Each structure stands twice: as structure tokens, then as C-alpha cells.
Amino acid sequence: MSIAQQLYQLQEVDLELAANQQHQARVSSQLGASQEIARVKAKLETGQQRLEELERQQHAVEWEIEDLTVKLKATEEKLFGGKIRNPKELTNLQREADELKARSAQMEDRVLEVMDQAEATTKSITELTGELSRLEAEWHDFQEKLLAELIELEAAHAKLSNDRQQLAAGIVPGTVAVYEQLRLRRGTAVARVEQGACRGCQITLPTTELQQVRGGGLVRCGSCGRILFLA
Ligand SMILES: [Zn+2]
Known part of the structure; x- marks a missing residue:
């Protein structure tokens, strides 16, 4: 599995965690x-x-x-x-x-x-x-x-946190730090590449970047800085 794919998975779990927390806050307020x-x-x-x-x-x-x-x-x-x-x-x-x-x-x-x-x-x-x-x-x-x-939400949260820990443990620590910084700055750190464009900022990627992404390397969008992931 490429690093970009690992980070993308980490992001999926983080998004689920955030949704779970919002849901818990909604329920608690009632x-x-x-x-x-x-x-x-x-x-x-x-x-x-x-x-x-x-x-x-x-x-x-x-x-x-x-x-x-x-x-x-x-x-x-x-x-x-x-x-x-x-x-x-x-x-x-x-x-x-x-x-x-x-x-x-x-x-x-x-x-x-x-x-x-x-x-x-x-x-x-x-x-x-x-x-x-x-x-x-x-x-x-x-x-x-x-x-x-x-x-139920708390149990799901605990499971997600555990998943996240395991995923993060399998990723090079420096990369996780970059991911965290991007997440703070951009909301999401990893962007999918679809039809040759970064889905984070919708900018069409130059051919060289696209080739690097296809090659499985850790490439960041020249426009928004997000880590690019090609499914
Ligand atoms: Zn971008």
C-alpha cells in the first residue's frame, strides 16, 4: 500500500471520528x-x-x-x-x-x-x-x-480511535506530522486525483506531477499543497 493510500485511509477514519463527535454533541445537547x-x-x-x-x-x-x-x-x-x-x-x-x-x-x-x-x-x-x-x-x-x-456512538468512537492508532503506527512518523499540519491548515490533508485534477482545489495537475502520483510516490498538489492520492 502506498503512503498516499495509507494517509487517505487515515483521513477517512479522521472524518468518521469528527462526524461521530458532532453526532455525540447533538445527542448530548438533547x-x-x-x-x-x-x-x-x-x-x-x-x-x-x-x-x-x-x-x-x-x-x-x-x-x-x-x-x-x-x-x-x-x-x-x-x-x-x-x-x-x-x-x-x-x-x-x-x-x-x-x-x-x-x-x-x-x-x-x-x-x-x-x-x-x-x-x-x-x-x-x-x-x-x-x-x-x-x-x-x-x-x-x-x-x-x-x-x-x-x-453506541461512544463504542464506535473507541473502535475508530483504535483503528486510527493502528493506521498511524504503520505510517512513517514524519509523514503523519505533515498530514496533521495540512489538516489543520486545509481541513483535509489528502486529495483524490480524478480526471487528472486535484479534487482538493479542482486544479488540473501537470503531467509530471500526475506521473509521480501514478508512480506511487508522495506527491503534494502544487496548488493547494494537499497530498495527492490516486485510487
Ligand atoms: Zn490541490
């Missing part, structure tokens, strides 16, 4: 907490707080109704007890009883309103709870898939 789950959790918490608040409101209104009922009973006892005869006082008591009844009716309406709101909030909490468990299950599956993918 690991971690889900923003969507956090959003649903926050909505759920708000809903639960709202429900507690509505329950507090309902109790407060119910206590007020109880209180009004007691007051109304006392007022009516005075009104119909027969002890009070003064017409002005009786009229005042009647007005008071009417006011208490009206207030009580208002409070009854308020209780119904609060109960309606609590029912709607409970429904929304149930929906959000369902959504949350669905999202969490999906997220869990997705994370497991990502981890499995990452393990």
Missing part, C-alpha cells in the same frame, strides 16, 4: 430537563393554588350564610314574638329581616358561582395531570433512547 414539562408543572401548580383559594372562598361565604341565618332567626323572633308593639320598631325589624334575606340570597348565588369555578379548575387540573404524565413518559423514553444512542 439530554436533560424538558422545558415543556416544566411549563405544564407550573400551570398545574397555579391551578392547584386557584382551587385552594376557591375552596377557602366557598367556606367563607358558607359561614357568612350561616351567620345571616342566625341573625335572621333572631330578627324574626323579635318581629313575630309579640313583645314588640311599637310600629316604628316593627317596621325597622321588618326592614332588617328583608335586608338579611337579600344578603343571604346574594351569598347563595356567590356560593354557586365559586362552585362552578372550582369545578372548571378541577377539570383543568385533571387534564394537566394527564398531560404531565404523558409528557413525562415520552420524555423518559426519549432520554433512554438518547442514552442508548450515546453509548
